[in-house]
Amino acid sequence: MKAARVHSYGRPPSIDEVEEPRVVGPFDVLVEVGAAGLCRTDLHVIEGQWAAIQNPTLPYTLGHENAGWVREVGSAVHTVTPGDAVILHPLVTCGLCAACRTGDDSHCSNAAFPGLNADGGMADLLLTNARSVVKLSPNLQPVEVAALADAGLTAYHAVRKAQPLLTPGTHAVVIGAGGLGHIGVQVLAAITSATITVVDRSAQALELAAKIGAHHTIDPTDGAGSMVDQVREITESGAHVVLDFVGEHGTPAEGIAMLRNRGSYYAIGYGGEVQVPTIELISREISLVGNLVGTYNDLVELMTLTSAGRVALHTTSYPLDAVLDAIHDLESGRLVGRGILVPSP
Template identity: 35%
Template sequence: MKTKAYQLVEWQKPPELREVEVREPGPGEVLLKVGGAGACHSDLTLMGIPPGFMPYTLPFTLGHEAAGWVEALGPGVTGFERGQPVLVYGCWGCGRCKPCRMGSENHCERVPELRYHGGGLGRDGSLAHYVLVPSSRLLVPMGSLDPRDWAPLADAALAPYHALKRALPLLVPGSTAVVIGVGGVGQMAVQLLRAVTAARIIAVDMSLEKLARAKELGADETVRSDEHAVGHIRELTRGLGAEVVMDVVGVDSTLKLAAGVARQSGQIQLLGIGGGVLPFHFFGVPLECQVVAPYWGTLPELMEVLALAQAGRLRMTVEHFSLEQLPEAFQRMRGGTLKGRAVITPHG
């Protein structure tokens, strides 16, 4: 079957809409009709990477945030049926090493030899009409949730959830969490913090519209990201700073802000891949403050995020685009004019 897909053909070049061949699923594989494929800032980062930096072999179809309906099952696949809505766990590891056996395919030990991280990251992803998933273990049933609206759970929600889970001992009653950047991922971070912790949440952004949205989604306080932001947050935390700071942007200025508002023995979490640098020296961050770069999330955590969504604890703000409108979605993303997450809906 021939269909269309947006593929990365050359490093540091825009992806191309190409005609590709979709084969029938082999043993253990599942073919999905793509309902929603999230467009992500990391796609923009990936396009700008110089040749030789990543182990991936070109070309491959972009799209690592996927949900859809089961189209066909390969030999030996049980537990799923045609037309069933499913969410795709985006980290595709070997399935056999210790981290993979524990559901942490985001930490697969064989990535260097596999030469990929998942669909859209070295292997064909979901910015297409169909995506071939290598194993049914990577699928999570969605129940009544619509794949066109909830595909971003696979990354935009999973990544901040994985980050906050590692910081749960710090997020006790009376604590403070700061979220820097409340676009699509930051909005999910605010909601997840509200759903699973008792921490006070401070949202930080340049956009007053996004700050207002963060307030609607559960932020206790909002702070404009300007030259007064550090002082304002310090004032809100009685001069002590925040136990956890999530930087969802990751440029020099936001990392400087994160270091300026974290407290002693706190944690700075770098989720954004904006390419910024945090100078690290004895006086560069508060005493005994951890600096971590959480990566994506585990399969059990994705199931927990999905459970929160099914329970009505999360709201997803999305804007839909056709497959042909992907360049427009990326342009809006670069300009910061998206209200939430851009989701490509190849089948309308």
């Protein structure tokens, strides 16, 4: 089968012919990949940023946002059957550790993370387990939802955590309305009562954000003043919650500066640094909140919203063989929404 594989860090992946994975264990699920999302994390993987954390054995296959159809299941699997359309939680979890037993499966002590430390879904087939599989509603197709497995799940997880803070009359600011952020805007509109302001340098991203739930949009390059000043004017002293889907190029400092006293900064995108004097944390009583993917139950809830038409993924599709073109478009900022890689039929 074909697979997009990383052979060494700092070099583009290649399309290789590799052996097909096989069902071995009783809880294994073999999935025919219908679509795999391309994420900025994939760029960081290629750069080697995740090497020290995940320590994968090279070469391995990219792709941690995956959906498709069940081809084969192990002897103990009864939740899905061959032919079912499914989306896959990005982690393959054990179900036995303390984190799994409390429903915090994104912190499973024994997890494999296809696309980061094991073979992922930018291939014709992907081997996962029954704990990772969410059966899709009949009105959803894998190519429509694949990137929700991480981008959507991460955005939903962050907004879900912030939801208790976003009561009527509150203000939420979204920094970055791209692949993750445009989903975050929709989730904010679907499950909170907050006034939503979106900051982005892309006119296309801001136009999309206005259509899917943003009440205000800010382009920091339009000469109307700094984005911090504009946010403070809109929110009348600062945001209750800032959701930073960029996390680099100065956005952490700007996001924190946008907060009102007792506000909360949610780091979702990454690559930069958060540097805050402890006296500021104390005197302003602000909170800094990290966000990693989301739980299996988060993914189930997100699929419910998606099936109901409350969340829609805006995508650009590429054949798997064109993975380098997709990566180039993502790096250059030409993608609006999310890039999707589709294996050849």
